[in-house]
Amino acid sequence: MTDKKPKKPQKLRARLPRGLVDRTPAEIAATRQMVETIREVYERYGFEPVETPAMEYTDALGKFLPDQDRPNEGVFSFQDDDEQWISLRYDLTAPLARYVAENFDTLPKPYRSYRNGYVYRNEKPGPGRFRQFMQFDADTVGSASPAADAEMCMMAADTMEALGIPRGSYVVKVNNRKVLDGVMESIGLGGDENAGKRLTVLRAIDKLDKFPVEEVRKLLGEGRKDESGDFTKGAGLNSAQADKVLVLFEIASMSAAARLSNVEFQQGVASGEITTRKAEDIRAQGIFGGIAHNLLGSSVEGLAELQEIWKLLRAGGYDDGRVRIDPSVVRGLEYYTGPVYEVELLLDTKDEKGRPVRFGSVGGGGRYDGLVSRFRGEPVPATGFSIGVSRLQAALTMLGKIDTTPEFGPVVVVVMDRNEIAQYQKFVATLRNSGIRAELYLGNPKNNLGVQFKYADRRNSPCVVIQGGDEKAKGEVQIKDLIIGAEIAGDTGNRDDYLQKQAEAQFAAKESELVEAVRKVLARHNVVWK
Template identity: 50%
Template sequence: MAKEKIKKPRRPRAQTPRGFRDYFGPEVTARAEMLSRVTQVYHSYGFDPLESSAVETVEALGKFLPDVDRPNEGVFAWQDDDEGWLALRYDLTAPLARVFAQHRRDLPNPYRRYAVGPVWRNEKPGPGRFRQFYQCDADTVGSASVAADAEICGMLGEALEAAGIARQDYLIRVNNRKVLNGVMEVAGVLDPADPEKDASRRGIVMRAIDKLDRFGPEGVRLLLGAGRKDESGDFTEGAGLGEEQAAVILGFMDARAEDGAATCSRLRDLVSGSAVGLEGVRELETIAEHLSARGAGAVIDPSVVRGLGYYTGPVFEAELTFEILDEKGRKRQFGSVAGGGRYDDLVTRFTGEKVPATGVSVGVDRLLAALSAKGRMGTVASGPVVVTVMDKDRMADYQAMAAELRAGGIRAEVFMGGGNMGKQLKYADARACPVAVIEGADEKARGMVQIKDLALGARLAADIETREDWKAQPAQMEIARGDLVTQVRAMIARAGG
């Protein structure tokens, strides 16, 4: 009788899901340092930190994402036995609206908060476009003043400069959804008496305008009309506007003039028949005055609409103006790293009361990429001092050394991998360790210890030609055991660590 063939269990594939990525030590450290500088600016303006749940009810999040063709309207959602549908948050603003509505009796009004954390979107991933990414937000809830919008814009500029972006390398572009609504009213796709009518078409129009940088005017024209087919053959349905209607929208997008006053004049002509449109133009003029008074680099730009559907007034984006090379080696402008605006109806969904709000969100990964492209990430963080293991039965002694170094404010670890000295020093090099500590039986008997400057040794190695040169180089030295902390600290300081 033939033996039955036993199937081996299938091993799971060791790979990240499509649209997600892993972050390693230097990236996490760089992010933390950059966020510390940004949030310090927020803190200086009187904003308080807030941490809210990564999971919200789908009802609380609302239907505001622009990618409405995806399942669950762009969110990662699942059904819970007790609470209905839950989802991972798609940004940090919708959860803030829920938090303020829930705790408004205990919070100051206006409430000024900043928040940092990952968000998730169930959207089609692509080069540089991930389904999980980090945001850093600052919002003022409870102020209807346009001065609050202008303050957010000015603070955003300071935050970018604190992160390492020079003033000449960024521009804050400002528009107003009220102006866009006025244009849509003139174009015949918004009826003030019935705001819900044609809501889907208006969403397509806004998304089309938001893609001007990617598709150009002709691509936007196609999206305003019947639709657009991309290079892969995928077809995106358009808004179905007629030529005259599309011409009004395209005229709005092309209204930017040589200065803010001239742009507002053009916009006033475009929306002359719309009360809400004229109100939006007046708000733009006020914001421009505030930002000009503080010397902020800002322009009025009608092409800024922001993709999310909850904005109700001023909207703005921070655009980096320097050039980088894309994946095909072509020069292109880096583009947007932050955006936000006014969302006066978001809290109202919960309370039924009018609660104005405005805020900004920084794309953390985008800003880190920009700093890296400009060479402004600072020096690469060094690894820990490594205490090598010469005698396995003396592990307690080596742990005591590492503990002394840590007590002295020096990052340190004992090598735990096993192996000879070559393997241990190779590990230390891979960790970018500044110093290795070596103590064998001979050093132990004499009350001494060897410390090796790994960074200096690597620099000198290229110039060493003879055995005498190697003996003379100062990358390794013997010191008294009692001077371990002092001498290691001095060696790190000499290396600039």
């Protein structure tokens, strides 16, 4: 009988679940900067912060599941020890509705708040489609005024420009769900019994910025098979019904030029008689006429609300191409009850493989008058806007509007003598207390200076602090400028420049002047920690 060799324990495979991403320090710093910019705009409009948990009771989220192809599987859920179902939030609006309802009597009305955080979607991941992503919302709860909706559109435009997206490179598009409800009624999909089918139609329409019209027609009909072979069941409309739905988008695509003769329009623009603002007004009025001509029923009320919003936008000066009426805007969630809006980037660029990329929608929102009412049993009007921070950051990065270079790491105090750790830690504390990022090298204390310098380089440190026995006897430290050191390594210039840089690359300073010496290096290279 032979002894069997014991099996080696299997190493755990390091892997990330599909639809999730790890984020680098540079990406996190960019997000922080974006969030701060958005916050400043939202607060300028008078919104105040609130924070809700990432988990809610599943019934608080209700039937309003996110856009996904497998009903009732759009959220991540689990049961707690009381057998209550809890779900990760799929947006920031449903949790806000619960918060407002729970604190209704103590909150000022209208209640104006903003919040940002990650949301979670249990749906098929794909390019630019993640299961965890960040949103930044602002909402006004307790106002039925169209001015609240117009304000969201204005704020969306101001936020895009604050983030560095120039005017003309984005558009805020506005529609009204009541107009879409009129379409549904006209094709026989009114009433609660058709709620599911209506949602399927709306989700199909919402894909128009991603798919050609003929592919959307498939989603309105029997269904569509994607490139991977996955089949998405359609809404089951017949050809005549699909035509009536899609006619809205013919109205939306009509430009101001199409509403006048091309000659008239070009002459008017050339002479300055037709300004961008006037062109947008012509376009909006034409769309209003197209809707009124083609639709009946609840769309009449929706049309009146759109006209009032347009009046307010004109008064604010946002009718210059920044905001426009567009009947193609749907939004994928069922809870919208009135005006809906969407921010679209108009810039085209190419990915790392040279393929054209169109970013499309990077934010949106709308009126959801029934969401808080589920908890209160009384009408509570509300409207809100959400920026997809993760998606917008990806777009801004690809467009070169976000600095993705790694930020500078901390100043590193190296270990020359293992018996002097306390002294080195004192240097670190002195730097930190002066507002300078600093750390003590915590690797193997037997590592020589070369290994420690290589560590500092990988940390992108601007400089290191050194004190050996000779420096200690003199009450000094050596400051090594790693940035100049890197320049010297690749320098092919003249001897005088080389000697000058060499003198700056490493110099002595008294212990009492440590902070001033390090600041001299930081100022030399404009080192800023984000």
